[in-house]
Amino acid sequence: MLRIGLLGCGNIGHIIARHAGRFTIVAVFDQVPDRAREIEAISGATAYREFDSFIQAGFDIVVEAASVSAVKRHAPDVLAHGKDMVIMSVGALTDPGFRNLIRAKARENGRKVYIPSGAIFGLDNLKIGRISTLRKLLLRTTKSPAALGIEAHERRQIFAGKANECIKSFPKNVNVSVAMSLAAGMDADVELFVDPAVDQNVHELFIEGDFGETYVRVTNMPSPDNPATSYLAALSVLSLLEKMDDPIVVGT
Numbered sequence: 600m601l602r603i604g605l606l607g608c609g610n611i612g613h614i615i616a617r618h619a620g621r622f623t624i625v626a627v628f629d630q631v632p633d634r635a636r637e638i639e640a641i642s643g644a645t646a647y648r649e650f651d652s653f654i655q656a657g658f659d660i661v662v663e664a665a666s667v668s669a670v671k672r673h674a675p676d677v678l679a680h681g682k683d684m685v686i687m688s689v690g691a692l693t694d695p696g697f698r699n700l701i702r703a704k705a706r707e708n709g710r711k712v713y714i715p716s717g718a719i720f721g722l723d724n725l726k727i728g729r730i731s732t733l734r735k736l737l738l739r740t741t742k743s744p745a746a747l748g749i750e751a752h753e754r755r756q757i758f759a760g761k762a763n764e765c766i767k768s769f770p771k772n773v774n775v776s777v778a779m780s781l782a783a784g785m786d787a788d789v790e791l792f793v794d795p796a797v798d799q800n801v802h803e804l805f806i807e808g809d810f811g812e813t814y815v816r817v818t819n820m821p822s823p824d825n826p827a828t829s830y831l832a833a834l835s836v837l838s839l840l841e842k843m844d845d846p847i848v849v850g851t
């Protein structure tokens with residue numbers, strides 16, 4: 600059975616812990632010790648106060664559900680300790696220098712880094728962007744003021760530009776745009792809207808290229824404990840973990 604070390608014990612961490620059974624959570628770490636202890640109580644994992652002790656524990660893979668800064672700080676060490684890694688805060692990989700470092704560390708240690716599909720559908724076939732021309736790759740995201748942590752009394756656009764810029768200002772809200780960029784091998788365009796009339800996280804993908812064109816609209820239920828994070832994002836980690844044990848791999 601897959602043995603997991605959980606880095607980040609907030610909303611996604613708790614959802615993962617509630618689904619333990621087909622995998623075992625061995626160790627947990629969070630900068631808020633009480634949150635790690637909650638998961639210790641649910642799952643029987645050991646909660647560590649220091650990352651350096653956590654990473655020595657006997658597990659196969661770190662599941663990161665913490666923050667962009669946590670990935671920047673800890674991902675190289677995770678790989679150097681011979682663990683695979685699932686990264687939710689994929690915004691950390693926008694910097695090509697850091698991305699190359701992670702790729703080199705993973706190769707050097709014979710490890711893999713997995714980026715789940717997160718809060719969108721369609722990431723699988725976006726990978727064709729690396730072998731065939733895409734002329735348009737746009738994410739239009741609409742979230743509530745609570746999800747974005749800003750005040751708004753009417754719908755308004757708060758960002759238009761490239762994913763690698765947007766994530767700097769909204770590291771908890773547009774990781775999906777960076778996942779799209781990494782999948783397609785080109786920086787996605789992002790339009791970000793705040794709308795007090797919505798309480799769901801809406802992601803619209805507009806893609807055009809030699810293959811034809813597509814439009815995907817995902818109206819996400821927010822997670823119970825974090826309105827910025829769609830419930831689908833947590834489910835996508837669970838389905839990735841499930842898939843790891845199955846020799847038949849479905850999807851590109």
Ligand SMILES: NC(=O)C1=CN([C@@H]2O[C@H](COP(=O)(O)OP(=O)(O)OC[C@H]3O[C@@H](n4cnc5c(N)ncnc54)[C@H](OP(=O)(O)O)[C@@H]3O)[C@@H](O)[C@H]2O)C=CC1
Nearest residue numbers: 607609610611630664665666669687688717718771828832
């Ligand atoms: N790829 C995708 O599609 C998606 C990615 N995400 C990303 O996944 C991550 C987790 O989401 P969610 O569970 O909802 O977030 P939460 O804020 O609910 O939980 C994150 C937890 O990790 C802790 N944490 C943050 N930085 C560190 C660190 N350096 N070391 C240890 N603990 C840390 C936080 O502490 P504190 O509260 O003090 O910050 C918090 O307890 C976020 O970065 C989010 O943006 C979310 C949705 C979709």
Ligand SMILES: O=C([O-])CC(=O)C(=O)O
Nearest residue numbers: 718772773774775828829
């Ligand atoms: O969960 C979502 O809707 C997307 C999200 O927060 C992110 O990509 O960072």
